[in-house]
Amino acid sequence: MTESCFAARLKKYMALTPGEEAALHRLEENPRHVRKGQIIQREKDLVTELFVVSTGRMMSYVILPDGQRQILRLYFPGDFIGSASTAYAKAPESLAALTDGVICPFDKHSLRRLIEEYPRVAALMFVLSQTERVALTDRLTSLGRASAKARLAAFLLDIIDRLRVADDNIRDSFDLRLTQEEIGDAVGLTSVHVNRMIRQLEQDGLISRSNGAITLLDEARLQEIGHYTNRYDDLDMDWLPTA
Amino acid sequence: MTESCFAARLKKYMALTPGEEAALHRLEENPRHVRKGQIIQREKDLVTELFVVSTGRMMSYVILPDGQRQILRLYFPGDFIGSASTAYAKAPESLAALTDGVICPFDKHSLRRLIEEYPRVAALMFVLSQTERVALTDRLTSLGRASAKARLAAFLLDIIDRLRVADDNIRDSFDLRLTQEEIGDAVGLTSVHVNRMIRQLEQDGLISRSNGAITLLDEARLQEIGHYTNRYDDLDMDWLPTA
């Protein structure tokens, strides 16, 4: 364990005291390897653990009685998984690994200690969970009101902007690592239609693809088409307690 | 000011110390009347205030460039509005009054004092904001994967369950107080289609209507149709710090 992924992420928003950093580090004491496709948590199962993603990509999702799946959120390195479970004893959503990776489970009750000892860090986590909430409402708007092409444009932009937070090297290109079926389950379309629309975005010269990597050729126009707003820029942390 | 709406709500989940209760009461020191249709906050405007709803109903929404509206969330008495704005200097969503009512604005910075002085209450607010998040992902699933009829069933159930939290008298009937256009903007349908589907729910004997009031005649079947789960029951607050 070189460095704490989670502390590294939080430091982008707020200078941490050594004590705070150590506390965050403790959340990642128990790294666990997961393999692509592995189910980490099942909906309705008892939740005792929350997670930090170290490497790889994860997703939360729900399966409807008729077998349909809705992917709720993707998780990347440095992300905190499970804020939704803090309110419930039973998991409101399932969790699975999209790629091989490492996640760090920690007990839900450690959050209590964190709140008591480092309320400032807890507050930062609260605020970051609100950016997640806003990203969700953006996608809600996308599913509720936008065309298939717009949903895809917004989806791709959201992913690249989230990857950029953790990786300064990303310019206009990224590994998607999702099947078209998974994309469809995230944006509420069938894989067939996803295929047609992605293909169309490609023909329109807005994106290009080469074995799994996506390049955004005209980000401005994609933003326009997808009614997209970057929610990971321009956060206001000024009001948080100081150290 | 008889009692603090917000404290009354929080007391349903956790016993409050006198100090905590007083702190919550202070958030409601400045009640403000709003009239039906009044815009309380505009997307992209500077946010300095958060709100507690005392009476009436409010909504948050977003307008797309082509004029379409997506209603993100309804707010009822005792609800806290603005958790999304805690992360941003500029409002990510607009806020308007669906009915006449009273809201209590308080400065975003008072949240800081609350966190420092009553971290336990702040933690409870965090957890409650997660129930809101889960309700949002439920609606996301609804918009992404469910038929028009299912979306309406789930929408009605969600509203009645939320009203029940604040009002023990509600059995199977409630005032909707939304136009069919507003319903459509919430669940991602046109008002015309909302009309047809509501009418169909009525013909199927699942609901009945009499000037604005909706009665749920077969809640079990509505739940089945709408793939609905009550997220306001069965919360796990046990792990929160004690007084």
Added chain:
DNA sequence: CGAACACTTGATAAAAGTCAAACGACGTGG
């Protein structure tokens, strides 16, 4: 080399949207 698995394409069907018009309730001003 072959079996999964993912992607692509075409034909057709279903769901929801659009446009237009009529109806009804309600509140306001003459």
Added chain:
DNA sequence: CCACGTCGTTTGACTTTTATCAAGTGTTCG
């Protein structure tokens, strides 16, 4: 107190979007 205008609901005819079904093409990995 009534007429009228506004706003919301209802209904019908038609269009568009997306889903469904089915089959074929790569591609990757044991």
